[in-house]
Amino acid sequence: MKTASRLDRIPPYLFAEIDRRRDEAVARGVDIINMGIGDPDKPTPEIVVEAMHRAIDDPATHNYPPYKGTRAYREAAANWFERRFGVGGWDPDTQVISSIGSKEAIHNTFLAFVDPGDLTLIPDPAYPVYRTATIFAGGEYYTLPLLAENQFLPDLEAIPAAVADRAKLLWLNYPNNPTGGIAPLEFFERVVHFAKKHDILVCHDNAYSEMAYDGYRPPSILQVPGAKDVAIEFLSCSKAYNMTGWRIGFVIGNQTGISGLGQVKTNIDSGAFKAIQQAAIAAFSLSDERLEELMTVYQNRRNIVVEGLRSLGWPIVAPRATLYVWAAIPRSFDSSLAFVSALLDKCGIIVPPGNGYGEHGEGFFRIALTVPDERMREAIHRMEAASIRYDA
Numbered sequence: 010m011k012t013a014s015r016l017d018r019i020p021p022y023l024f025a026e027i028d029r030r031r032d033e034a035v036a037r038g039v040d041i042i043n044m045g046i047g048d049p050d051k052p053t054p055e056i057v058v059e060a061m062h063r064a065i066d067d068p069a070t071h072n073y074p075p076y077k078g079t080r081a082y083r084e085a086a087a088n089w090f091e092r093r094f095g096v097g098g099w100d101p102d103t104q105v106i107s108s109i110g111s112k113e114a115i116h117n118t119f120l121a122f123v124d125p126g127d128l129t130l131i132p133d134p135a136y137p138v139y140r141t142a143t144i145f146a147g148g149e150y151y152t153l154p155l156l157a158e159n160q161f162l163p164d165l166e167a168i169p170a171a172v173a174d175r176a177k178l179l180w181l182n183y184p185n186n187p188t189g190g191i192a193p194l195e196f197f198e199r200v201v202h203f204a205k206k207h208d209i210l211v212c213h214d215n216a217y218s219e220m221a222y223d224g225y226r227p228p229s230i231l232q233v234p235g236a237k238d239v240a241i242e243f244l245s246c247s248k249a250y251n252m253t254g255w256r257i258g259f260v261i262g263n264q265t266g267i268s269g270l271g272q273v274k275t276n277i278d279s280g281a282f283k284a285i286q287q288a289a290i291a292a293f294s295l296s297d298e299r300l301e302e303l304m305t306v307y308q309n310r311r312n313i314v315v316e317g318l319r320s321l322g323w324p325i326v327a328p329r330a331t332l333y334v335w336a337a338i339p340r341s342f343d344s345s346l347a348f349v350s351a352l353l354d355k356c357g358i359i360v361p362p363g364n365g366y367g368e369h370g371e372g373f374f375r376i377a378l379t380v381p382d383e384r385m386r387e388a389i390h391r392m393e394a395a396s397i398r399y400d401a
C-alpha cells in the first residue's frame with residue numbers, strides 16, 4: 010500500500026534524533042527538564058472550566074453546532090476584538106468565523122486559496138504548518154528570512170516583483186514563534202500597502218496576541234486603516250488562557266477570506282462543540298487584571314531564563330512577548346543540533362534546535378517558558394556545572 014505523494018513532500022522531521030536521545034535518557038532514569046513544547050503547564054482559569062460544566066449539562070449543546078460558530082460566540086469574539094484592539098463594526102455573519110483552534114483554520118485557509126502551482130509567501134523560521142499546508146494544497150512556497158538584524162521582520166522590498174505578483178497568500182505571525190520578535194503597527198501598514206499592490210490575502214497568525222510583558226500590548230494588523238480589504242487575522246484561546254487542549258479560536262477580517270475558509274470548513278468539519286464555544290465566551294470575559302496575573306507567571310520565568318543566560322555570557326535581549334526565548338548557540342558548536350544534543354546529554358535539558366523551524370533558524374535554539382521557576386533555575390545551574398557558556 011502506498012501513501013499519497015504529498016506525504017513524501019513533507020520535510021523530514023528534524024526532532025526525530027532528539028526524540029530518540031530523549032527516550033534513551035528517560036530509560037536511563039535521567040531527570041529531564043523539558044523546555045521543548047509551547048504548551049502552557051498551568052490549568053485553564055476557573056471561570057472557563059465552570060462555564061464548561063454548566064454548558065455541558067445543557068442538552069442544547071449536544072447536537073451539531075452551526076459550522077461557522079454560534080451567533081453568540083461570533084458576537085462575543087467580535088466584541089472582545091473591539092474591546093481589545095479598538096476596531097469595531099464587524100458583521101458577525103460574514104467577517105467572523107469560529108475555528109477548532111488556529112491550526113485547523115490556518116491549514117484550511119490554504120485549501121481555500123491555493124491551487125496547485127500557486128505561490129505562498131511564508132516566514133523562515135516559522136510555525137511549520139504554513140509550509141506543510143502549502144504542500145498539502147499542491148502549492149509552492151517562497152520563504153521570507155526572519156533575521157536578527159531586521160528585528161525578525163521580513164524585508165518586503167527584497168521580494169522580487171514577479172514573485173509578489175504570483176503570490177496568493179502572505180503569512181505573518183507577530184508576536185512571533187519561534188523568535189519572540191514583535192511587529193510595530195508601522196510594519197503592518199507597509200504590509201497592507203504591499204498586499205494591495207500585489208493582490209495578496211494577508212493572513213496574520215496572532216496566536217500570542219495576549220502573551221506580552223512589561224506593559225507591552227501587541228497590535229492587530231486590522232488596526233491599519235484599509236486592512237479589512239486584504240487581511241484576515243487568526244486569534245486563539247490556546248496560549249493566553251491555558252486552553253491548548255480545548256481547540257477553540259476564531260478568524261476575523263476580510264469577507265472573501267472568511268467565506269473561502271467557511272466554504273472549506275463546511276465540507277471538512279462540522280464546527281466546534283457548542284459547550285466549548287460557551288466556555289470560550291467566558292474566557293473572553295476574563296478581566297485585564299486576571300489576564301495580567303496569568304502573564305506574570307511567564308514574565309517571571311522569562312526573567313529567570315534571560316538573567317541566567319546572561320550570567321553564562323549570552324548577549325540576550327529579553328523578549329517582550331510570546332512563550333519563548335530564542336537564543337544563539339555558542340560559536341564552539343557546529344550546529345543547532347550539536348548544541349541541543351549537548352544540552353540533553355550533559356544537562357538533561359530538552360530544547361528544540363532552531364533549524365527545526367526552517368533553515369534560517371540554524372544557529373539558534375528555543376526555550377519554552379512552560380516549566381516552573383525552580384526547574385528553570387535548575388536548568389541554568391546544570392548548564393553552569395557542565396561549563397556550557399556562550400562564546401562569541
Ligand SMILES: *Cc1c(COP(=O)(O)O)cnc(C)c1O
Nearest residue numbers: 110111112136182186216245247
Ligand atoms: C501554538 C500556535 C498555533 C496554534 O494554536 P491553536 O489555536 O492551539 O491551534 C498557531 N500559530 C502559532 C504561531 C503557534 O505557536
